[in-house]
Amino acid sequence: MFACPQCQFKNPVHNRFCQRCGSPLKSLQAIITRESEFSTNLDGSDDFTIIEKANQHLNSSGEVSAIARMTLPDLLATDNYIDCDKRYQLRYPPEENQLLSEESELAIIDCRPAEESPLIRMMESDSTESEDTPLEHLEDILPPLAYPYWQLQDQFFPVIPELQAAWQDASFTILVLEDRSAWRQLSEAWQLSTLEPLELVHWFYEMGHLWDSLVAFEAEPSLLSHQNLLIDDDQILCLRRLLYRPKDRTYDIKDLGLFWQSLLQQFPNNSLTALETLAMDIVTGTVMDTAAIKDRLASIADDLQGKISTENQEGSEELAQEIEIEVPDTCPPILEIEQAEDVPAPIEEASSGTKTLEEIDDELLVAEDEVDDGEIEAADEGISDLPTMALPVTLFRLDEVGHTHVGRQRTHNEDSFYAETDLQRVDSPLGLTLKARGLYILCDGMGGHAGGEIASMLAVDTLRTYFETHWQADLPDEETIKAGILQANQAIFEKNEAEERTGSARMGTTLVMVLLADNQAVVAHVGDSRLYCFTRHGLKQLTVDHEVGQREIN
Known part of the structure; x- marks a missing residue:
């Protein structure tokens, strides 16, 4: 059991959040390396050398030293903390006589997850005491084993695990890192038939892009271990940790080619001739540098994308497109935009488009161009420089949650939403397959005397009922979606007419709707209710408001 640092409730060790108060139980790992001698080249060449002691901890009489006999409990503070500040605690109690090996990995918990990491505090403290920037003193502040993490983690986020803390004494170096032990290994994804x-x-491009930076820190083995290569939720290749080369071993780009060959031999798909040829060219020395490797991979990606585009053209109803809804004169428009003066104005157009999740992610990557020049320069050599590829997306998990609040200015809530998700899980020796279908509707009503909530509820109910009968297998096409929106529009119009509402008392509503089928999504919206997408790059607005001011900007 592990005690929550906030409420002291004892949770099972596998919990990620406290069962009582919901506070995060931040899971980290500590890497404890026995005494070594480290030297770094500080002449600006970025060389990094690790020289292990050759005496294997033998004293002058040939006996094993006290350091080599040291146990884990000897290293710990009270209550199984690994630091004197009592912030990082072992997740599992140690065995009584558990010896420390040359390198030990331990699961730990951050007992003060809301605080800044000790590393950030240390850097801030150094910057206030010195006129120079903290980065100029990194070699003096950080243990040599921690320096590569700090240098690479921002440049290659999220590939490199985040360094939380690091310290060194006469016997050990201790690094506190993000724990990625529960992440999916590349070898697991490699076996999936999908x-x-x-x-x-x-993924090969990511490895090639990272190789030169790891060479500078003698960390090439990080890319040559099946257990060290992981896949995150965004299908990005990541490292579990940095692995440094042994003192008696050297690596070059041919080792990466050999590793790729071993991976390709395990892949069940036989349509990888171009990759196999590239791996062979690397091993034989025909291709010698990472720039040429990345050019070849980009060319292979272009060829594959060309094949995908050809296949997609044969099923053109799944291509993304912007459509406009023209409301016929016989059906007065009532799905109205809420203006600043609360005066309803007829809507003239709405947008709907079928977009693959891959295309949405592409839009987010393109959005990086909008950051300022400083951010661009900082990321010039980072993972964001990878070419945009319309990668296939496999659905591994789908959750939905809805909530609405009246706010602080109004006395009644005019919002209405509906979320329905149907999941089908199929597990087999080939892996887990998740089939999903979801309908998600949000309406923000307007109109006096409870008119807004009536309009929003009426639109939600009309659309929900409509798609129960008009959405069978594949995602509905644009004409079907238009008809559904117009039917909701007509229902609100008839309600206004029946109650003889006029002027600002006429009720209306905005609409934003997503229809999801596996890795395909349709988005439709009316008015100024927005749809956002959240990824590792942050929030990206996917819809443009139907509003007079916004229309002028556009």
Whole structure:
């Protein structure tokens, strides 16, 4: 059991959040390395050398030293904390005589997760005491084993695990890192029959892009271990940790080619001739540098994307497109935009489009161009420089949650929403397959005397009922979606007419709607209710308001 640092409730050790108060139980790992001698080249060449002691901890009489006999309990503070500040605590109690090996990995908990990491505090403290920037003193502040993490983690986020803390004494170096032990290994994803060749090309490109930076820190083995290569929720290739080369071993780009060959031999798909040829060229020395490797991979990706585009043209109803809804004169428009003066104005157009999740992610990557020049320069050599590839998306998990609040200015709530998700899970030796279908509707009503909530509820109910009969298998086409929106529009119009509402008393509502089928989504919206997408790059607005001011900007 593990005690929550906030409420002291004892939770099972596998919990990520406290069962009583819901506070996060931040899971980290500590890497404890026995005494070594480290030297770094500080002449600006970025060389990094690790020289292990050759005496294997033998004293002058040939006996094992006290350091080599040291146990884990000897290293710990009270209550199984690994630091004197009592912030990082072992997740599992140690065995009584558990010896510390040359390198030990331990699961730990951050007992003060809301606080800044000790590393950030240390850097801030150094910057206030010195006129120079903290980065100029990194070699003096950080243990040598921690320096590569700090140098690479921002440049290659989220590939490199985040360094939380690091310290060194006469006997050990201790690093506190993000724990990725529960992440999916590349070897697991490699065996899935649903894995697309384009995903493999992208992962190979990431490895090639990272190789030169790891060479500078003698950390090439990080990319040559099956257990160290992981896949995150965004299908990005990540490292579990940095692995440094042994003192008696050297690596070059041919080792990466050999590793790729071993991976390709395990892949069940036989349509990877181009990748196999590239791996062979690397091993034989025909291709010698990472720039040429990345050019070849980009060319392979273009060829694969060309094949995908050809296939998509044959099923053109799944292509993304913007459509306009023209409301016929016989059906007065009532799905109205809420203006600043609360005066309803007829809507003239709405947008709906079928977009793959891959295309949405592409839009988010393109959005990076909008950051300022400083951010661009900082990321110039980072993971964001990878070419945009329309990677196939496999659905691993789908959750939905809805909530609405009246706010602080109004006395009644005019919002209405509906969320329905149907999941079908199929597990087999080939892996887990998740089939999903979801309808998500949000309406923000307007109109006096409870008119707004009536309009929003009426639109939600009309659309929900409509798609029960007009959505069978594949996602509805644009004409079907138009008809559904117009039917909701007509229902609100008839309600206004029946109650003889006029002027600002006429009720209306905005609409934003998503229809989801596996990895395909349709988005339709009316008015100024917005749809956002949240990824590792942050929030990205996917819809443009139907509002007079916004229309002028556009």
